Amino acid sequence: MAKQTKAVAKLKKLRNDTLADIEDLRTQMQAEIEPASDSDDDSVDVASDIYERGKMLSLIQSLEDKLHNIEHAITIANSGRYGKCESCGIKIPGERLEILPETTLCVACANKLEQGIRRQRIQMADDTPREYDDDSDDEYGADDDDDFEEEADNEL
Ligand SMILES: [Zn+2]
Numbered sequence: 328m329a330k331q332t333k334a335v336a337k338l339k340k341l342r343n344d345t346l347a348d349i350e351d352l353r354t355q356m357q358a359e360i361e362p363a364s365d366s367d368d369d370s371v372d373v374a375s376d377i378y379e380r381g382k383m384l385s386l387i388q389s390l391e392d393k394l395h396n397i398e399h400a401i402t403i404a405n406s407g408r409y410g411k412c413e414s415c416g417i418k419i420p421g422e423r424l425e426i427l428p429e430t431t432l433c434v435a436c437a438n439k440l441e442q443g444i445r446r447q448r449i450q451m452a453d454d455t456p457r458e459y460d461d462d463s464d465d466e467y468g469a470d471d472d473d474d475f476e477e478e479a480d481n482e483l
Pocket residue numbers: 412413414415416417432433434435436437
């Protein structure tokens with residue numbers, strides 16, 4: 328299938344924006360850490376610093392997850408399958424792609440996946456081992472490796 332140039336361009340911009348956001352947060356965190364070591368005796372400040380850092384860390388974590396999804400969506404768009412649900416194949420509504428350009432699942436399948444993950448977490452908390460059939464990563468990504476690596480080299 329033809330490469331979806333428009334979608335790829337949009338996703339690459341989103342990837343750059345997300346990378347910049349992560350970089351900003353890392354810089355902010357670095358700036359927060361340094362002055363804190365000078366005023367170790369102020370326990371309130373230290374506590375709130377730790378709290379702020381925890382918030383930033385989880386923000387960075389979620390941006391990194393998003394980045395991972397964007398990379399995946401770029402691979403999908405490179406092979407012309409962007410905009411269709413990876414799981415059931417229906418067309419993902421334009422409004423959803425507008426809000427979540429990195430998504431490769433329709434709402435129903437995304438919810439199903441989310442529920443599966445949640446159920447897995449609950450079961451893991453119960454200490455009940457359970458196989459999670461995550462085959463989504465292997466199916467795609469092989470076909471456009473050359474293009475993908477080339478891009479990565481330019482970026483980094
Ligand atoms: Zn679906």
